Amino acid sequence: MKKKLITAVILWTICLSFTTDAQNSLGTPDKAKVAFSLTGGFTTPFGNFKKSDYLDPKSGFAANGYHVGLAATYFFTQHLGLNMVGSYRQFGFRGIQQISDGFHEAFDVDSTSASTRGSSHMVSFLVGPYYSLTILKKLSVDFEYTMGVTGCTLAGWDVLLTDAGITHPPLTQNQASALSFGYEFGTGIRYLLKPHWSVVAKGTYFFAHPDFPVTNIDRLANAGRLITNYNQQISGIEINLSLICQL
Amino acid sequence: MKKIKLFFPVGIIPLVLFWYSCNKPEKGVSPPLPGNEPLTTMKVTAVNVNDSKDTVSATWAQLDPTGAAAPVLTEDTLRLKSGTTYNVVIKVLDTLTDITPEIKARENYHLFCFSVSGGLNLSCVQTDLDTNPKPLSVGLTDQFTTGSGGNGGLEVTLHHQPNVKNGSCDPGSTDLDATFTVLIN
Numbered sequence: 001m002k003k004k005l006i007t008a009v010i011l012w013t014i015c016l017s018f019t020t021d022a023q024n025s026l027g028t029p030d031k032a033k034v035a036f037s038l039t040g041g042f043t044t045p046f047g048n049f050k051k052s053d054y055l056d057p058k059s060g061f062a063a064n065g066y067h068v069g070l071a072a073t074y075f076f077t078q079h080l081g082l083n084m085v086g087s088y089r090q091f092g093f094r095g096i097q098q099i100s101d102g103f104h105e106a107f108d109v110d111s112t113s114a115s116t117r118g119s120s121h122m123v124s125f126l127v128g129p130y131y132s133l134t135i136l137k138k139l140s141v142d143f144e145y146t147m148g149v150t151g152c153t154l155a156g157w158d159v160l161l162t163d164a165g166i167t168h169p170p171l172t173q174n175q176a177s178a179l180s181f182g183y184e185f186g187t188g189i190r191y192l193l194k195p196h197w198s199v200v201a202k203g204t205y206f207f208a209h210p211d212f213p214v215t216n217i218d219r220l221a222n223a224g225r226l227i228t229n230y231n232q233q234i235s236g237i238e239i240n241l242s243l244i245c246q247l
Numbered sequence: 248m249k250k251i252k253l254f255f256p257v258g259i260i261p262l263v264l265f266w267y268s269c270n271k272p273e274k275g276v277s278p279p280l281p282g283n284e285p286l287t288t289m290k291v292t293a294v295n296v297n298d299s300k301d302t303v304s305a306t307w308a309q310l311d312p313t314g315a316a317a318p319v320l321t322e323d324t325l326r327l328k329s330g331t332t333y334n335v336v337i338k339v340l341d342t343l344t345d346i347t348p349e350i351k352a353r354e355n356y357h358l359f360c361f362s363v364s365g366g367l368n369l370s371c372v373q374t375d376l377d378t379n380p381k382p383l384s385v386g387l388t389d390q391f392t393t394g395s396g397g398n399g400g401l402e403v404t405l406h407h408q409p410n411v412k413n414g415s416c417d418p419g420s421t422d423l424d425a426t427f428t429v430l431i432n
Contacts, residue, residue, distance in 0.1 A: 093273045100275035107409040108353055110279045116272040161409045164420030168411050221355045221410045222379045 034247045035081075037200070039069040041240030043089055048232045049120075052095025054102030057227050060234070061099075061155065062120050063092030067238050073130050083130035085146050085184075089206070089238075090121040093155050099225070100159065103171070106224035109163040117156035118175035122208060122234065124150040124182050138192040142200060143185075150182030152210040154230055172217035176230065178210035190244070200242040207235040288340040289403060289425040291325060293333035293391055303327065307403075307425035310342070324428040327369070329396045335371075335389040339405065339423060350405070351387060355379050358406045359386025360416035365399025367429055383414045398430045 042064060044050075049060035069087030076082070093116045100114035128146035135141055154177075158170040188202020212230040219226055288308040295301035305325040309318040327333065337359060338347045350357050354377040361371035370392045373384035403426075408419030 096273040097275035097277075100277045104277035107356060108407070109409045111277055113274065113276045115274045163407060163409055166420065168409060171410055218410065220379070221408075221412055222377075223353070223355045223410070 033075050035073045035075070035244050036247070037069075037071045037073070037242045037244040039067070039071065039087070039240050039242040041067050041204075041238050043067045043091065043206075043236055043238040045091055045234065045236040047235060049234050050094070050236075052098050054095070054098045054225055057225075057230075058232055059095070060120065060230070060232060061093055061095040062234075063094035065089065065091035065121075067240060069240075071242075075130075075132075079132050081130040081132070083128055083144050083146055085124065085126045087124045087126075088121065089124070090119055091155075093119065096157065099157055103159045103161065103224045107161050107163075107221075109161045111162045112159055113162075114157055114159045117158055117172065118153065120153060120155040122150050122152050122182070122206075124148065124184070124206075124208075126150075126182065126184060128183075132190065140190045140192075142188050142190050142202065144187075145183070145185040147181070147183035150180050150208040150210070151177065152180055152208055152212070152234060153177045154212045154214070156214075159224075169218050171219055171224065173227070174215045174217065176212035176214045178212045180208040180210035180234075182206065182208035186240075188240070188242070196246050198244045198246070200240075200244060202240050202242065204238050204240060205235070206238065207233065209233040286339055286341050286346060286405070286423040288342075289405075289423060290338040290340070291335060291403065291427060292338075293325065293327065293335045295328070296332045296334055296390075301328070303333075305427050307427055309425075318425070324398075324430050325401065327391065327393045327429065327431045329368075329393050329431050331393050333391040333393075334374075335391050337387055337389070337403065347387065351385075354385045354387070356407065356409045356412050356419070357385060357422075358383070358408060358412060358414075358416065359389070360404045360406060361386075361389075362402040362404070363399055363429075364402065366397055367399030367401065368394030368397055368431060369399075369401065369429060370394075371401075377412075379412065383412055393431045396432045398428070400426050401429045402426045 044064050045062040048058040049062045051059040052061050053059045067089040071085040073081045073083045096114050100112045104112040126146035126148035131143040133141045156173040156175040158172050160170050161168045184204050184206040186202050186204030188200040190198050190200040192198045214227050287310050290306045292304040306321045363369050372390050373386040374390050375385045375388045376382040377385050404421050405423040406419050407422045411418035
Protein backbone atom coordinates (compact mmCIF):
# COMPACT_ATOMS: atom_id res chain seq x y z
CA MET A 1 0.00 0.00 0.00
CA LYS A 2 2.79 2.35 1.04
CA LYS A 3 4.74 1.49 -2.10
CA LYS A 4 1.71 2.18 -4.26
CA LEU A 5 1.23 5.55 -2.58
CA ILE A 6 4.86 6.50 -3.10
CA THR A 7 4.68 5.42 -6.73
CA ALA A 8 1.54 7.50 -7.25
CA VAL A 9 3.17 10.58 -5.70
CA ILE A 10 6.29 10.15 -7.87
CA LEU A 11 4.17 9.77 -11.00
CA TRP A 12 2.13 12.82 -10.10
CA THR A 13 5.29 14.85 -9.51
CA ILE A 14 6.64 13.77 -12.89
CA CYS A 15 3.34 14.75 -14.46
CA LEU A 16 3.46 18.20 -12.91
CA SER A 17 7.03 18.73 -14.03
CA PHE A 18 6.05 17.87 -17.59
CA THR A 19 3.07 20.15 -17.31
CA THR A 20 5.15 23.14 -16.46
CA ASP A 21 7.44 22.50 -19.40
CA ALA A 22 4.79 21.58 -21.88
CA GLN A 23 4.08 24.01 -24.64
CA ASN A 24 0.59 22.82 -25.35
CA SER A 25 -1.01 19.50 -24.55
CA LEU A 26 -2.77 19.35 -27.90
CA GLY A 27 0.22 20.50 -29.84
CA THR A 28 -2.17 22.94 -31.44
CA PRO A 29 -2.71 26.67 -31.32
CA ASP A 30 -3.01 27.79 -27.72
CA LYS A 31 -6.60 28.83 -28.08
CA ALA A 32 -7.78 25.32 -28.97
CA LYS A 33 -10.55 24.54 -26.50
CA VAL A 34 -12.60 21.80 -28.03
CA ALA A 35 -11.62 18.54 -29.68
CA PHE A 36 -13.79 16.05 -31.53
CA SER A 37 -12.71 12.51 -32.12
CA LEU A 38 -13.79 9.51 -34.12
CA THR A 39 -12.65 6.20 -32.66
CA GLY A 40 -12.60 2.62 -33.87
CA GLY A 41 -10.94 -0.49 -32.54
CA PHE A 42 -11.03 -4.09 -31.47
CA THR A 43 -12.59 -5.37 -28.27
CA THR A 44 -11.84 -8.42 -26.15
CA PRO A 45 -14.31 -9.38 -23.40
CA PHE A 46 -13.31 -10.85 -20.03
CA GLY A 47 -14.73 -13.20 -17.44
CA ASN A 48 -17.98 -15.14 -17.50
CA PHE A 49 -19.27 -12.99 -20.34
CA LYS A 50 -16.76 -14.62 -22.69
CA LYS A 51 -17.34 -18.18 -21.39
CA SER A 52 -18.97 -20.60 -23.80
CA ASP A 53 -19.72 -23.49 -21.45
CA TYR A 54 -23.22 -24.75 -22.31
CA LEU A 55 -23.80 -26.12 -18.80
CA ASP A 56 -22.74 -22.93 -16.99
CA PRO A 57 -25.62 -20.43 -16.70
CA LYS A 58 -23.02 -17.67 -16.27
CA SER A 59 -21.69 -18.19 -19.79
CA GLY A 60 -22.22 -15.15 -22.00
CA PHE A 61 -20.86 -16.66 -25.24
CA ALA A 62 -19.20 -13.37 -26.19
CA ALA A 63 -16.25 -13.31 -28.56
CA ASN A 64 -13.92 -10.56 -29.69
CA GLY A 65 -15.63 -7.67 -31.42
CA TYR A 66 -15.20 -4.06 -32.33
CA HIS A 67 -15.86 -0.61 -30.98
CA VAL A 68 -16.70 2.72 -32.61
CA GLY A 69 -17.24 6.01 -30.86
CA LEU A 70 -17.58 9.75 -31.13
CA ALA A 71 -16.30 12.06 -28.44
CA ALA A 72 -16.18 15.75 -27.70
CA THR A 73 -13.68 17.14 -25.22
CA TYR A 74 -13.78 20.61 -23.73
CA PHE A 75 -10.43 21.72 -22.33
CA PHE A 76 -10.52 23.93 -19.26
CA THR A 77 -6.75 24.22 -19.32
CA GLN A 78 -4.09 23.17 -21.76
CA HIS A 79 -4.07 19.71 -20.21
CA LEU A 80 -7.32 19.03 -18.43
CA GLY A 81 -10.68 18.68 -20.11
CA LEU A 82 -14.13 17.21 -19.82
CA ASN A 83 -14.73 14.32 -22.16
CA MET A 84 -18.18 13.31 -23.45
CA VAL A 85 -18.33 10.00 -25.27
CA GLY A 86 -21.01 8.18 -27.24
CA SER A 87 -19.93 4.72 -28.31
CA TYR A 88 -21.11 1.44 -29.75
CA ARG A 89 -19.37 -1.83 -28.96
CA GLN A 90 -20.35 -5.14 -30.55
CA PHE A 91 -19.15 -8.61 -29.60
CA GLY A 92 -18.97 -11.70 -31.74
CA PHE A 93 -20.69 -14.91 -30.66
CA ARG A 94 -18.56 -17.85 -29.56
CA GLY A 95 -20.09 -21.25 -28.79
CA ILE A 96 -23.11 -21.72 -31.05
CA GLN A 97 -21.85 -25.25 -31.76
CA GLN A 98 -21.74 -25.94 -28.00
CA ILE A 99 -25.35 -24.77 -27.76
CA SER A 100 -26.38 -27.04 -30.62
CA ASP A 101 -24.50 -30.00 -29.09
CA GLY A 102 -25.91 -29.28 -25.65
CA PHE A 103 -29.51 -29.41 -26.85
CA HIS A 104 -28.73 -32.47 -28.94
CA GLU A 105 -27.68 -34.26 -25.78
CA ALA A 106 -30.35 -32.75 -23.52
CA PHE A 107 -33.27 -33.77 -25.73
CA ASP A 108 -31.71 -36.96 -27.09
CA VAL A 109 -32.83 -36.15 -30.63
CA ASP A 110 -31.42 -37.20 -33.97
CA SER A 111 -30.01 -33.80 -34.85
CA THR A 112 -30.10 -30.15 -33.85
CA SER A 113 -29.20 -26.88 -35.45
CA ALA A 114 -28.68 -23.60 -33.64
CA SER A 115 -28.36 -20.06 -34.90
CA THR A 116 -27.74 -16.80 -33.12
CA ARG A 117 -30.43 -14.21 -32.66
CA GLY A 118 -29.06 -10.66 -32.84
CA SER A 119 -25.78 -9.76 -31.21
CA SER A 120 -24.34 -8.82 -27.85
CA HIS A 121 -23.54 -5.14 -27.85
CA MET A 122 -23.28 -2.03 -25.71
CA VAL A 123 -24.28 1.57 -26.38
CA SER A 124 -22.66 3.98 -23.93
CA PHE A 125 -23.01 7.64 -23.09
CA LEU A 126 -20.22 8.54 -20.73
CA VAL A 127 -18.70 11.71 -19.24
CA GLY A 128 -15.46 12.23 -17.38
CA PRO A 129 -12.09 13.95 -17.09
CA TYR A 130 -9.49 13.91 -19.84
CA TYR A 131 -5.87 14.66 -19.22
CA SER A 132 -3.30 15.24 -21.90
CA LEU A 133 0.40 15.42 -21.17
CA THR A 134 2.84 16.61 -23.83
CA ILE A 135 6.08 14.67 -23.78
CA LEU A 136 7.61 15.67 -27.10
CA LYS A 137 6.91 18.36 -29.63
CA LYS A 138 4.35 16.29 -31.52
CA LEU A 139 3.71 13.57 -28.99
CA SER A 140 1.56 13.47 -25.90
CA VAL A 141 0.23 10.89 -23.49
CA ASP A 142 -3.51 11.08 -22.85
CA PHE A 143 -5.50 9.70 -19.93
CA GLU A 144 -9.26 9.45 -19.71
CA TYR A 145 -11.85 8.18 -17.28
CA THR A 146 -15.52 8.30 -18.16
CA MET A 147 -18.66 7.00 -16.54
CA GLY A 148 -22.33 7.08 -17.29
CA VAL A 149 -25.13 5.03 -18.74
CA THR A 150 -24.63 1.91 -20.80
CA GLY A 151 -27.40 0.14 -22.66
CA CYS A 152 -26.43 -3.52 -22.98
CA THR A 153 -27.88 -6.22 -25.20
CA LEU A 154 -27.31 -9.95 -24.84
CA ALA A 155 -27.50 -12.11 -27.96
CA GLY A 156 -30.14 -14.84 -28.14
CA TRP A 157 -30.47 -17.99 -30.19
CA ASP A 158 -32.86 -20.40 -31.88
CA VAL A 159 -32.47 -24.16 -31.70
CA LEU A 160 -34.27 -26.58 -33.99
CA LEU A 161 -34.74 -30.17 -32.81
CA THR A 162 -35.16 -32.86 -35.45
CA ASP A 163 -36.16 -36.35 -34.43
CA ALA A 164 -37.48 -39.27 -36.48
CA GLY A 165 -37.79 -36.98 -39.47
CA ILE A 166 -39.86 -34.39 -37.60
CA THR A 167 -38.46 -30.91 -37.07
CA HIS A 168 -40.12 -29.25 -34.10
CA PRO A 169 -40.77 -25.51 -33.70
CA PRO A 170 -37.61 -23.68 -32.57
CA LEU A 171 -36.73 -23.19 -28.94
CA THR A 172 -35.78 -19.57 -28.59
CA GLN A 173 -33.84 -17.49 -26.12
CA ASN A 174 -34.70 -13.92 -27.05
CA GLN A 175 -32.18 -11.15 -27.28
CA ALA A 176 -32.24 -9.32 -23.92
CA SER A 177 -31.56 -5.71 -23.05
CA ALA A 178 -30.82 -3.81 -19.85
CA LEU A 179 -29.43 -0.48 -18.70
CA SER A 180 -26.47 -0.26 -16.41
CA PHE A 181 -23.99 2.11 -14.87
CA GLY A 182 -20.81 1.85 -16.88
CA TYR A 183 -17.33 3.23 -16.89
CA GLU A 184 -14.19 3.17 -18.96
CA PHE A 185 -10.64 4.25 -18.44
CA GLY A 186 -7.74 4.25 -20.77
CA THR A 187 -4.52 5.78 -21.87
CA GLY A 188 -3.01 6.46 -25.24
CA ILE A 189 -0.26 8.05 -27.24
CA ARG A 190 -1.27 11.02 -29.33
CA TYR A 191 0.63 12.15 -32.39
CA LEU A 192 0.10 15.52 -34.04
CA LEU A 193 -0.33 15.05 -37.79
CA LYS A 194 -0.73 18.71 -38.62
CA PRO A 195 -2.32 21.72 -36.96
CA HIS A 196 -5.84 20.76 -35.74
CA TRP A 197 -5.44 17.08 -36.60
CA SER A 198 -3.95 14.27 -34.59
CA VAL A 199 -4.25 10.52 -34.07
CA VAL A 200 -4.30 8.55 -30.82
CA ALA A 201 -3.54 4.89 -30.30
CA LYS A 202 -4.99 3.86 -26.97
CA GLY A 203 -5.91 0.98 -24.75
CA THR A 204 -9.15 1.11 -22.79
CA TYR A 205 -10.76 -0.95 -20.05
CA PHE A 206 -14.57 -0.95 -19.99
CA PHE A 207 -17.06 -2.19 -17.42
CA ALA A 208 -20.83 -2.51 -16.98
CA HIS A 209 -22.95 -4.83 -14.87
CA PRO A 210 -26.45 -5.12 -16.33
CA ASP A 211 -29.11 -7.48 -15.00
CA PHE A 212 -30.77 -8.86 -18.12
CA PRO A 213 -34.29 -10.27 -17.85
CA VAL A 214 -34.23 -13.13 -20.37
CA THR A 215 -37.37 -14.36 -22.08
CA ASN A 216 -37.74 -17.67 -23.85
CA ILE A 217 -40.21 -18.92 -26.43
CA ASP A 218 -41.60 -22.43 -26.84
CA ARG A 219 -39.89 -23.93 -23.81
CA LEU A 220 -42.52 -26.57 -23.06
CA ALA A 221 -40.18 -29.13 -21.55
CA ASN A 222 -37.94 -28.52 -18.60
CA ALA A 223 -34.84 -29.75 -20.39
CA GLY A 224 -31.80 -28.13 -21.92
CA ARG A 225 -30.17 -24.82 -21.06
CA LEU A 226 -32.71 -22.34 -19.77
CA ILE A 227 -31.92 -19.02 -18.12
CA THR A 228 -34.45 -16.38 -17.14
CA ASN A 229 -31.96 -13.71 -16.18
CA TYR A 230 -28.31 -12.96 -16.78
CA ASN A 231 -26.59 -10.90 -14.12
CA GLN A 232 -22.89 -10.86 -14.94
CA GLN A 233 -20.42 -8.08 -15.42
CA ILE A 234 -19.46 -7.13 -18.95
CA SER A 235 -15.90 -6.00 -19.07
CA GLY A 236 -12.87 -6.18 -21.27
CA ILE A 237 -10.15 -4.27 -22.95
CA GLU A 238 -9.86 -2.76 -26.36
CA ILE A 239 -7.25 -1.30 -28.63
CA ASN A 240 -8.47 1.83 -30.38
CA LEU A 241 -7.32 4.28 -32.95
CA SER A 242 -8.80 7.79 -32.88
CA LEU A 243 -8.75 10.61 -35.32
CA ILE A 244 -8.97 13.93 -33.48
CA CYS A 245 -9.89 17.34 -34.78
CA GLN A 246 -9.14 20.30 -32.51
CA LEU A 247 -10.97 23.59 -32.92
CA MET B 248 0.62 13.54 -49.47
CA LYS B 249 2.07 11.53 -46.60
CA LYS B 250 -0.58 12.94 -44.32
CA ILE B 251 -3.35 11.95 -46.70
CA LYS B 252 -1.98 8.41 -46.57
CA LEU B 253 -2.15 8.57 -42.79
CA PHE B 254 -5.71 9.91 -42.76
CA PHE B 255 -6.94 7.17 -45.03
CA PRO B 256 -6.50 4.19 -42.69
CA VAL B 257 -7.77 6.16 -39.72
CA GLY B 258 -10.96 7.12 -41.54
CA ILE B 259 -11.49 3.74 -43.12
CA ILE B 260 -11.35 1.74 -39.88
CA PRO B 261 -14.84 2.72 -38.62
CA LEU B 262 -16.29 1.98 -42.08
CA VAL B 263 -14.70 -1.46 -42.13
CA LEU B 264 -15.99 -2.13 -38.65
CA PHE B 265 -19.53 -1.08 -39.58
CA TRP B 266 -19.35 -3.40 -42.56
CA TYR B 267 -18.16 -6.16 -40.24
CA SER B 268 -21.25 -5.57 -38.11
CA CYS B 269 -23.50 -6.65 -40.97
CA ASN B 270 -22.32 -10.22 -40.54
CA LYS B 271 -24.68 -13.19 -40.79
CA PRO B 272 -25.88 -15.09 -37.72
CA GLU B 273 -23.54 -17.78 -36.40
CA LYS B 274 -24.77 -21.32 -36.97
CA GLY B 275 -24.04 -24.70 -35.41
CA VAL B 276 -25.30 -28.11 -36.47
CA SER B 277 -25.17 -31.39 -34.54
CA PRO B 278 -25.75 -34.38 -36.83
CA PRO B 279 -27.07 -37.80 -35.72
CA LEU B 280 -24.62 -39.82 -33.64
CA PRO B 281 -23.64 -43.18 -35.12
CA GLY B 282 -24.04 -46.43 -33.23
CA ASN B 283 -27.02 -45.62 -31.02
CA GLU B 284 -28.14 -48.86 -29.38
CA PRO B 285 -31.76 -49.66 -30.25
CA LEU B 286 -34.17 -50.37 -27.40
CA THR B 287 -34.88 -54.09 -27.47
CA THR B 288 -36.70 -55.16 -24.35
CA MET B 289 -39.63 -54.09 -22.18
CA LYS B 290 -40.53 -55.74 -18.88
CA VAL B 291 -43.85 -55.12 -17.14
CA THR B 292 -44.15 -56.10 -13.48
CA ALA B 293 -47.53 -55.88 -11.74
CA VAL B 294 -48.04 -56.12 -7.97
CA ASN B 295 -51.49 -56.65 -6.50
CA VAL B 296 -52.16 -53.63 -4.23
CA ASN B 297 -53.92 -55.88 -1.72
CA ASP B 298 -51.45 -58.74 -1.81
CA SER B 299 -47.81 -57.97 -2.47
CA LYS B 300 -47.07 -61.68 -2.91
CA ASP B 301 -49.28 -61.60 -5.99
CA THR B 302 -46.67 -60.35 -8.42
CA VAL B 303 -46.76 -61.09 -12.11
CA SER B 304 -44.56 -59.96 -14.95
CA ALA B 305 -44.09 -60.33 -18.67
CA THR B 306 -41.20 -59.45 -20.95
CA TRP B 307 -41.27 -58.44 -24.59
CA ALA B 308 -38.05 -58.49 -26.57
CA GLN B 309 -37.14 -57.71 -30.14
CA LEU B 310 -33.47 -58.58 -30.44
CA ASP B 311 -33.33 -58.34 -34.21
CA PRO B 312 -32.32 -54.71 -34.89
CA THR B 313 -33.91 -54.89 -38.35
CA GLY B 314 -37.25 -55.84 -36.79
CA ALA B 315 -37.70 -58.59 -39.36
CA ALA B 316 -37.83 -61.42 -36.83
CA ALA B 317 -40.86 -61.83 -34.59
CA PRO B 318 -40.51 -60.41 -31.06
CA VAL B 319 -39.91 -62.85 -28.23
CA LEU B 320 -42.37 -62.96 -25.35
CA THR B 321 -40.98 -64.53 -22.20
CA GLU B 322 -42.35 -65.23 -18.72
CA ASP B 323 -45.51 -66.26 -20.47
CA THR B 324 -48.42 -63.86 -20.72
CA LEU B 325 -49.36 -61.22 -18.18
CA ARG B 326 -51.86 -63.09 -16.00
CA LEU B 327 -54.05 -60.77 -13.92
CA LYS B 328 -56.96 -61.37 -11.58
CA SER B 329 -60.32 -59.87 -12.39
CA GLY B 330 -61.58 -56.97 -10.28
CA THR B 331 -58.11 -56.23 -9.00
CA THR B 332 -55.85 -53.20 -8.92
CA TYR B 333 -52.12 -53.55 -9.60
CA ASN B 334 -49.21 -51.24 -9.13
CA VAL B 335 -47.11 -51.60 -12.25
CA VAL B 336 -43.47 -50.85 -12.96
CA ILE B 337 -42.04 -50.76 -16.48
CA LYS B 338 -38.40 -51.41 -17.34
CA VAL B 339 -36.75 -50.82 -20.70
CA LEU B 340 -33.46 -52.33 -21.83
CA ASP B 341 -31.19 -52.22 -24.85
CA THR B 342 -29.70 -55.67 -25.35
CA LEU B 343 -27.90 -55.80 -22.00
CA THR B 344 -28.26 -52.42 -20.31
CA ASP B 345 -31.18 -51.20 -18.21
CA ILE B 346 -32.19 -47.91 -19.88
CA THR B 347 -34.93 -47.17 -17.35
CA PRO B 348 -32.81 -44.71 -15.28
CA GLU B 349 -31.98 -42.84 -18.47
CA ILE B 350 -35.66 -42.59 -19.36
CA LYS B 351 -36.35 -41.40 -15.82
CA ALA B 352 -33.66 -38.73 -16.25
CA ARG B 353 -35.29 -37.71 -19.52
CA GLU B 354 -38.85 -38.02 -18.28
CA ASN B 355 -39.74 -34.48 -19.32
CA TYR B 356 -40.01 -35.59 -22.93
CA HIS B 357 -40.92 -39.27 -22.62
CA LEU B 358 -44.35 -40.83 -22.19
CA PHE B 359 -45.63 -44.41 -21.99
CA CYS B 360 -49.01 -44.95 -23.61
CA PHE B 361 -51.31 -47.96 -23.34
CA SER B 362 -53.78 -49.40 -25.76
CA VAL B 363 -55.87 -52.53 -25.16
CA SER B 364 -57.34 -54.72 -27.86
CA GLY B 365 -59.52 -57.82 -28.15
CA GLY B 366 -62.16 -56.53 -25.75
CA LEU B 367 -59.78 -56.69 -22.81
CA ASN B 368 -61.36 -55.15 -19.70
CA LEU B 369 -58.31 -53.33 -18.40
CA SER B 370 -57.67 -49.72 -17.56
CA CYS B 371 -54.15 -48.34 -17.33
CA VAL B 372 -53.28 -45.03 -15.65
CA GLN B 373 -49.81 -43.52 -15.31
CA THR B 374 -49.08 -42.62 -11.68
CA ASP B 375 -45.79 -40.73 -11.97
CA LEU B 376 -45.30 -37.15 -13.05
CA ASP B 377 -42.41 -35.41 -14.74
CA THR B 378 -40.83 -32.11 -13.66
CA ASN B 379 -42.05 -29.93 -16.49
CA PRO B 380 -43.42 -26.49 -15.58
CA LYS B 381 -46.85 -28.09 -15.90
CA PRO B 382 -46.19 -31.64 -14.62
CA LEU B 383 -47.32 -34.37 -17.01
CA SER B 384 -47.57 -38.15 -16.76
CA VAL B 385 -44.59 -40.35 -17.60
CA GLY B 386 -45.73 -43.97 -17.16
CA LEU B 387 -42.69 -45.66 -15.67
CA THR B 388 -45.05 -46.49 -12.79
CA ASP B 389 -48.72 -47.13 -13.41
CA GLN B 390 -51.87 -48.54 -11.96
CA PHE B 391 -53.74 -51.29 -13.84
CA THR B 392 -57.32 -52.04 -12.87
CA THR B 393 -58.95 -55.17 -14.22
CA GLY B 394 -62.63 -55.74 -14.84
CA SER B 395 -64.29 -58.98 -15.75
CA GLY B 396 -62.34 -61.93 -17.15
CA GLY B 397 -61.11 -62.15 -20.71
CA ASN B 398 -57.99 -61.99 -22.77
CA GLY B 399 -56.53 -59.69 -25.36
CA GLY B 400 -53.56 -57.56 -26.19
CA LEU B 401 -51.93 -54.69 -24.34
CA GLU B 402 -49.82 -52.43 -26.52
CA VAL B 403 -47.30 -50.33 -24.58
CA THR B 404 -45.56 -47.57 -26.54
CA LEU B 405 -42.74 -45.35 -25.39
CA HIS B 406 -43.05 -41.93 -27.01
CA HIS B 407 -40.18 -39.50 -27.45
CA GLN B 408 -41.62 -35.98 -27.38
CA PRO B 409 -38.74 -33.47 -27.42
CA ASN B 410 -40.18 -30.12 -26.31
CA VAL B 411 -43.62 -31.10 -27.64
CA LYS B 412 -44.91 -33.20 -24.72
CA ASN B 413 -48.44 -32.10 -23.90
CA GLY B 414 -49.93 -35.09 -22.10
CA SER B 415 -51.26 -36.80 -25.19
CA CYS B 416 -49.63 -39.63 -27.11
CA ASP B 417 -49.76 -37.91 -30.49
CA PRO B 418 -46.69 -35.62 -30.66
CA GLY B 419 -43.20 -36.89 -31.26
CA SER B 420 -41.95 -40.28 -32.34
CA THR B 421 -42.13 -43.83 -30.96
CA ASP B 422 -38.98 -45.21 -29.33
CA LEU B 423 -40.41 -48.65 -28.54
CA ASP B 424 -43.66 -50.43 -29.33
CA ALA B 425 -44.36 -53.68 -27.43
CA THR B 426 -47.54 -55.75 -27.41
CA PHE B 427 -48.22 -58.17 -24.56
CA THR B 428 -50.78 -60.92 -24.30
CA VAL B 429 -52.92 -60.35 -21.19
CA LEU B 430 -55.15 -62.93 -19.55
CA ILE B 431 -57.65 -61.82 -16.90
CA ASN B 432 -59.34 -64.56 -14.94
